[in-house]
Amino acid sequence: MTGEFGLIDRFFKQRQTQRKDVHLGIGDDCAIVKVPEQIRLAISTDTMVSGTHFLPEVDPAWIAHKALVSNLSDLAAMGATPAWCTLALTLPETDTVWLKRFCDAFFELASYYNIQLIGGDTTRGPLSITLTVHGFVPETQALTRNGAKVGDWIYVTGTLGDSKAGLELILSQTSALDDVGRELEKRHYFATPRILAGQSLLKQASAAIDISDGLIADLQHILTGSGVGASIDVSRLPVSEVLLQYLGGDRVKAQQYALTSGEEYELCFTVSEENKGSLASALSHCDTPLACIGQIRPQGQWELHHEGSPLSWELTGYDHFQQEK
Structure with missing residues (x-):
């Protein structure tokens, strides 16, 4: 048949x-x-x-x-x-x-x-x-976007920016990719869902979201849902060596990729000061890299900075409908 x-x-x-x-x-x-x-x-x-x-x-x-x-x-x-x-x-x-x-x-x-x-x-x-x-x-333990509190710390798993670079190479339709290009293409299609990390965060995190539309866009969902603001130190954004190679060592560009790259499928989550000390132990069996990138602030406050120096970057995440315009 x-x-x-x-x-x-x-x-x-x-x-x-x-x-x-x-x-x-x-x-x-x-x-x-x-x-x-x-x-x-x-x-x-x-x-x-x-x-x-x-x-x-x-x-x-x-x-x-x-x-x-x-x-x-x-x-x-x-x-x-x-x-x-x-x-x-x-x-x-x-x-x-x-x-x-x-x-x-x-x-x-x-x-x-x-x-x-x-x-x-x-x-x-x-x-x-x-x-x-x-x-x-x-029951009653699911992680949501609306539990972040002022003073909580903001974390991400893995490295960010690789998927955006991989997509650029795919869309360029370059017939012969070098080792860096092939690795970035692979990272775009072969992300690892952070299932074990998510389960381990059930009693640790106050809010969580997966990074599918870009960190700067997805974090905003947590801020809106929780009625809070945030301060992000871009120097703490985890970027891979392969991304830096692709961008010719331009770390500022890599940080911008990390903020806007969609389809990463890493986790962004918030953790209280009380739980911060036990976080590494709770996730020790997951083999999942973690990076603390900032802190939750009162509603209306939003800043990007580099080790305390304010930045005026105007960046957005990925939006399917806006991309069609």
């Missing part, structure tokens, strides 16, 4: 070991699942569109990785443990070679994070991928 149900049977059904909390998965009108007692369900949906989030000719395995990671990162930002997902896949035509590459990579990553595909849809149209993920978080 080559129709919709044939594709489902061939590429999606029975690709994973069924979780015990999945009573009915792919193959019926609805999935039936069970949420444990004293647990809340965290749910997030993201869509990736050809030409906006990836180029049509990109390896479908890379697309699968990026699509799932972007959704898992949302769960990480809430401190949730991945459980289930649904996938709506729109294809311009039936391409079994493309589907095999996509599905092999998708299910390999899904199985690694113990997240089971329990349903979805396939249809014909412009290439796009919509994922909805579901995760478990202990």
Whole structure:
């Protein structure tokens, strides 16, 4: 069979070991699942569109990785443990070679994070991928954007700016990338969702968000939700050596990339003075680099500075609709 149900049977059904909390998965009108007692369900949906989030000719395995990671990162930002997902896949035509590459990579990553595909849809149209993920978080403990308090410290995981540089190289369509270019391209498509870090922050952080639209934009969501301001020391922004090589050693430019780079899928979070001392210990098993980049201030206060010297940079994050203008 080559129709919709044939594709489902061939590429999606029975690709994973069924979780015990999945009573009915792919193959019926609805999935039936069970949420444990004293647990809340965290749910997030993201869509990736050809030409906006990836180029049509990109390896479908890379697309699968990026699509799932972007959704898992949302769960990480809430401190949730991945459980289930649904996938709506729109294809311009039936391409079994493309589907095999996509599905092999998708299910390999899904199985690694113990997240089971329990349903979805396939249809014909412009290439796009919509994922909805579901995760478990202990009752009353979910991390949100609205818990930051004046005096809290602002942290980020990993390094920032690499994804923006990688995207620039991808869009330039340079046929022959050097080692630096290939590494940055890889970092754009192959981010690591900070699932363990998010879980470890449940009793440590006061607020959290994943960095998908750029640090300067995503931090603003925390500030707005919490009714606070912030002071950021750009000298503390974590930038990689490969980004500095790409920018010819220009550290100021690297810091600006770190503030505006989208699709990083690192975490930005706030921690009280009381919890600051135990943070490194709480995350010691995660092998996740941390950087303290600033502090929460009263509402209305916002500044970028370099070791105390004010900066007048006017920077924004990534906005899909503004990019279309």
